[in-house]
Amino acid sequence: MEVSHSVKERTIAENSLVILLQGLRGHITTVDLRDESTAMGRITNVDAFMNVRLAEVTFTDRQGTVSRLDELFVTGRNIRYVHIPDEVDIRATIERQLEAIHRVRYFGGRDKGRKEFPRAKHK
Amino acid sequence: GGAMSFLKRFPPPAEGVRHQQPDTEAVLAGRTLGSGTLYIAESRLSWLENSGVGFSLDYPTISLHAVSRDLNAYPWEHLYVMVNAKFEEEETKEAPMAEGEEEEDSDDDVEPIAEFRFVPSDKSALEAMFSAMCECQALHPDPDDEDSDNDYEGEEYDVEAHELEQGDIPTFYTYEEGLSHLTAEGQATLERLEGMLAQSVSSQYNMAGVRTEDSIREFEDGMEVDVAPVVAGQFEDAEVDH
Numbered sequence: 001m002e003v004s005h006s007v008k009e010r011t012i013a014e015n016s017l018v019i020l021l022q023g024l025r026g027h028i029t030t031v032d033l034r035d036e037s038t039a040m041g042r043i044t045n046v047d048a049f050m051n052v053r054l055a056e057v058t059f060t061d062r063q064g065t066v067s068r069l070d071e072l073f074v075t076g077r078n079i080r081y082v083h084i085p086d087e088v089d090i091r092a093t094i095e096r097q098l099e100a101i102h103r104v105r106y107f108g109g110r111d112k113g114r115k116e117f118p119r120a121k122h123k
Numbered sequence: 124g125g126a127m128s129f130l131k132r133f134p135p136p137a138e139g140v141r142h143q144q145p146d147t148e149a150v151l152a153g154r155t156l157g158s159g160t161l162y163i164a165e166s167r168l169s170w171l172e173n174s175g176v177g178f179s180l181d182y183p184t185i186s187l188h189a190v191s192r193d194l195n196a197y198p199w200e201h202l203y204v205m206v207n208a209k210f211e212e213e214e215t216k217e218a219p220m221a222e223g224e225e226e227e228d229s230d231d232d233v234e235p236i237a238e239f240r241f242v243p244s245d246k247s248a249l250e251a252m253f254s255a256m257c258e259c260q261a262l263h264p265d266p267d268d269e270d271s272d273n274d275y276e277g278e279e280y281d282v283e284a285h286e287l288e289q290g291d292i293p294t295f296y297t298y299e300e301g302l303s304h305l306t307a308e309g310q311a312t313l314e315r316l317e318g319m320l321a322q323s324v325s326s327q328y329n330m331a332g333v334r335t336e337d338s339i340r341e342f343e344d345g346m347e348v349d350v351a352p353v354v355a356g357q358f359e360d361a362e363v364d365h
């Protein structure tokens with residue numbers, strides 16, 4: 001279970017639904033883009049800014065032309081929708097991701113290891 | 124066709140170049156711009172033809188990038204880059220529009236799109252080019268992100284170091300030293316623990332010169348434990364993070 005090396009990214013993920021997408025690593029899914037094109041492929045990475053990296057992609061552009069792309073990186077800003085595959089247990093996925101983050105955060109015991117600031121600052 | 128007017132002369136980037144790929148053809152919307160060097164730098168993506176003219180793309184304008192090896196879609200393996208901007212190819216948009224027909228440019232909701240292809244003569248470099256672009260793209264998160272809750276104090280926050288003065292962290296405190304380093308939360312915890320301890324030895328206790336109502340009620344018969352008095356206002360300096 002891979003977790004970001006960045007404190008900031010872990011904090012962002014823990015407090016948003018990006019954490020669900022991060023748990024989809026390895027799954028094949030379809031991403032709808034803002035310009036109406038779609039990309040179907042295997043998720044290899046999702047970062048805290050919802051940038052998504054896919055492999056073995058079937059890309060359908062907005063005109064409907066289909067092509068294959070070995071790897072695709074689409075910025076979070078340009079994603080309209082990520083389809084969650086039917087076989088994914090959403091709750092379990094989120095819990096697993098949270099556990100992974102907490103393992104990193106509390107590595108070495110409660111009062112040792114990395115000290116992190118797990119909450120957003122109040123506005 | 125006319126010259127590509129967006130091409131300019133500029134020096135190649137010197138800093139933060141994650142990857143550079145010579146002998147790379149640049150193609151815009153199916154038209155070749157020539158052969159040159161692609162510079163994947165942290166600040167922007169640049170391509171310079173061998174003659175010294177070229178263009179740069181800012182990462183926030185790049186919607187996506189990909190490695191294409193599908194020769195049915197395009198006859199050469201390349202790095203595909205989709206940009207959220209318009210680049211002039213030729214000045215030909217003179218045709219009158221039919222009534223009711225919308226041209227992309229005039230519709231504010233449809234964003235402009237330009238498609239670039241970078242075709243390296245060394246196809247095996249495509250992986251490295253792709254990865255370098257992913258890394259650089261991640262350095263430019265969307266500033267217009269509607270979800271402004273991503274406003275975190277991003278640096279690592281070490282609670283202990285923050286509350287102690289610079290210097291060595293002692294492995295234990297004397298009573299007075301320890302009290303002076305307590306936050307309000309720590310103080311409350313200490314009170315609670317001491318309350319539990321007091322309960323088990325049936326004794327009253329003093330804390331910072333204050334005796335709680337509870338302890339008076341419950342431990343009236345107990346022995347009085349004389350704790351070293353603590354100066355009032357002790358905790359005013361403690362850094363409390365609410």
